[in-house]
Amino acid sequence: MAINLLPQDLKPKGYAVALAKNLRKLALISLIVFLVGTLTVFSIFIFYTRLLSQSAIQQENLKAEIKALQETEQKLILLKDRIDKFTAVENTQSLNIGVNVLDEVSELFPEGISFKEVTLSQEAIKVAVYSDNLQNLSRFILSLAGSGKFKSIYLVTLSFKPTEGYSAEFGFVK
Amino acid sequence: MKSITRRLGPDIKILFGPTIVIIMVILLSVVVFKNGYSQVRVKLTQHNEAKQSEATLNEKLNILREVRVGVLDQADATLIALPTENPAALIVSNLRTSASEKAIVIKELKIVGLGEDEDIKNMEIKVSTENQEFPSYVSFLKDLVNSAPIQSVKSLNVQKHSVGENLFSGELEINIFWANLPVTLPELTVPIQELTDDQKLVLAKMQSLKKPVFTNLTPSTPKDRPNPFN
Secondary structure (H helix, E strand, C coil), X not given: CCCCCCCHHHCCCHHHHHHHHHHHHHHHHHHHHHHHHHHHHHHHHXXXXXXXXXXXXXXXXXXXXXXXXXXXXXXXHHHHHHHHHHHHHHHCCCCHHHHHHHHHHHHCCCCCEEEEEXXXXXXXXXXXXXXXXXXXXXXXXXXXXXXXXXXXXXXEEEEEECCCXXXXXXXXXX | CHHHHHHCXXXXXXXXXHHHHHHHHHHHHXXXXXXXXXXXXXXXXXXXXXXXXXXXXHHHHHHHXXXXXXXXXXXXXXXXXXXXXXXXXXXXXXXXXXXXXXXXXXXXXXXXXXXXXXXXXXXXXXXXXXXXXXXHHHHHHHHHHCECCCEEEEEEXXXXXXXXXXXXXXXXXXXXXXXXXXXXXXXXXXXXXXXXXXXXXXHHXXXXXXXXXXXXXXXXXXXXXXXXXX
């Protein structure tokens, strides 16, 4: 049995020894956790750095392939540019639709009806006609109304002159 | 250091070592994890951005590979429908041809310059006509709006001279358009979209416009010149 010759007051107390033992364990565990954590952070860093460099290479390859198809890209961009600008032109206030109205009205002309005047403006599409008698005029109105091609037809004027016969002006909304 | 530890009591002395180690580990952890976390976050953000631009490039490449050659071949038709240069001369020539085909007499023709928009430039053409058959005038108008380059009717007034007389006078104002081509290609990383269904419909419409007739002059063969000074 070993003899302890040290004075008893120099000997650490029991609770201090136990605490020190626990602290040593804690220090060891925290050191291990610290090392593992550091290693993990470092590994993640390296992993993403490698991924980034791989991605950079991949992007360069893709850019080279896209550059090789530059002519196709140019054509596609040109096509889109023309289409967009053409649409913009079509959306401006155009009376081209009035020409279709005029075409459809002229197809519905019965015998005894003749054109007097046509006006296409931003405000209205108006067609004035001559007729010898009211029967022809009413047949014309019936054929216009029955065609179903116009959203709305309205009578602007209806007049009679012995020298000209009946004259009627219609407004159209397509 | 030794003198300090010698002066400490035995209880503290035994606790001193592990406590210092724990404090050091905590301090190092704070430094390492704080910096490490921010570095990893930067890399993560860079990686996400790289993945995104890689996906954009891949998509762009696939679109460029899959885009139908037939669609691209219509680029010429779109350039005729909306030219890059002022098409006034071409349109006037078309007007004259169409008018003569429909027995319409062009009495006066004026070209009026309008303010040039940044993107789309336009001009106005005023045409005064005289003709005998109204349906032929409608047909003339239909030819006009269905022809390339694009023209839009601004105003129209056609009047019959008198009830008995079969003679019509027409005053027509049309707008003509042209636009510059894009000067630069977008950046490689800018995504590109395929033509939408609406754009395909507009393309079909542009394609369906009647193309102007170009006259090809055939080169003449050399002729005998007995007198070279004449």
